[in-house]
Amino acid sequence: MIHVEIAAETLFTIGGFEVTNSMVGAVLASLLLLAGAWYITRRSALVPHRLQSLLELPVEWVANIVQGSSTRWRGYVALVIGLFIMILVANWLSLLPGVGTIGINHEVDGHEVLTPLVRPAAADLNFTLGLAIITFVVFVWWGVRLHGPLGYLKELVGEPRYMAPLMFPIHLISELSRLVSLSMRLFGNVFAGEVLIATMLALTTATLFVLPLAFFVPAIFLGLELLFGAVQALVFALLTMTYITMAIAEGQGDHADEHPTGDDHDVQPSTTTASSPA
Amino acid sequence: MGIAFDLGIRLGISVILGLGGGLLLDSWLHTSPVFTLIGMALGIGAAMYTIWDVAHDAMRK
Numbered sequence: 001m002i003h004v005e006i007a008a009e010t011l012f013t014i015g016g017f018e019v020t021n022s023m024v025g026a027v028l029a030s031l032l033l034l035a036g037a038w039y040i041t042r043r044s045a046l047v048p049h050r051l052q053s054l055l056e057l058p059v060e061w062v063a064n065i066v067q068g069s070s071t072r073w074r075g076y077v078a079l080v081i082g083l084f085i086m087i088l089v090a091n092w093l094s095l096l097p098g099v100g101t102i103g104i105n106h107e108v109d110g111h112e113v114l115t116p117l118v119r120p121a122a123a124d125l126n127f128t129l130g131l132a133i134i135t136f137v138v139f140v141w142w143g144v145r146l147h148g149p150l151g152y153l154k155e156l157v158g159e160p161r162y163m164a165p166l167m168f169p170i171h172l173i174s175e176l177s178r179l180v181s182l183s184m185r186l187f188g189n190v191f192a193g194e195v196l197i198a199t200m201l202a203l204t205t206a207t208l209f210v211l212p213l214a215f216f217v218p219a220i221f222l223g224l225e226l227l228f229g230a231v232q233a234l235v236f237a238l239l240t241m242t243y244i245t246m247a248i249a250e251g252q253g254d255h256a257d258e259h260p261t262g263d264d265h266d267v268q269p270s271t272t273t274a275s276s277p278a
Numbered sequence: 279m280g281i282a283f284d285l286g287i288r289l290g291i292s293v294i295l296g297l298g299g300g301l302l303l304d305s306w307l308h309t310s311p312v313f314t315l316i317g318m319a320l321g322i323g324a325a326m327y328t329i330w331d332v333a334h335d336a337m338r339k
Contacts, residue, residue, distance in 0.1 A: 166320075166323070169296075169320045169324075170320055170323045170324045170327050171324075171327070173292050173295050173296055173299075173320060173321060173324035174288075174292060174324045174327050174328050174331065176295055177288040177291040177292045177295060177324065177328065178288065180291045180295065181284055181287040181288045181291050184287070184291070185283070185284075185287055234280075235280040235283065235284075238280050239280055239281075239284055242280075242281065246331075246335050249335065249338060
């Protein structure tokens, strides 16, 4: 029987604080990233060896994209790369054997239900909403930094001023829609992927007649999930970059590249146009 | 492509946010359907504004 739980399941509580299986997934992804970072910083070489090249490849790739987004790319490149790597590792971790399949059995309404010990972090709305809130705060901060607090509020109110009662809620809804869109897209895609794989496994192991298919059909979908996991991580990271770039461009006006302000040492004359997300 | 995906989702979310906010206000102030209609109109307006905002940004580049 397929059991799909939209909310992450609580494994245990520590002093009233509920530890869910998606938290375990997020912690595992973080530990994996820390181990990778530790390895790179301890054993890095000027001419990278194979493993170092492999670990540096996604970082360099995203850094090259961000470099072309605006003249102030140094201010947010770490966030974009961090988001990409974290989501990528969290998504790919869900494809490992045991994730979602090893857990604790318990009875619900007479049926035996499995509570997995590890659940993909992005299959929990709390995780994706947390990341989206970080992104939201950062691009609002960039807007406030370049306009000033009053200038940012004036931007929200819009021109002409007598249209403020109409334009302020419209601007507010439009800004909030970014937060919801970022979090819901990632959660929806990863959760749907989990449900799809569970359904395919259940269908192909349902009867002895179709049992041989259980070895091939889920493998196809696991391969697709490998691709979707990377695409979703990239989309989240690049949309973060796009939102920040938009906030910077609005702050600097349409002549941003002619009169860069503030941290001019970040200016890269040859890279002034934004790249579109994949 | 990411921007296109994002735009599609944001259009729907803008309307849902406006409509949801209106429904909440109506249930709180017992003024149904005044704020629901206003919220829906604002949500549709926000969706249109989002299209303009994204197009404006794309043209600037």
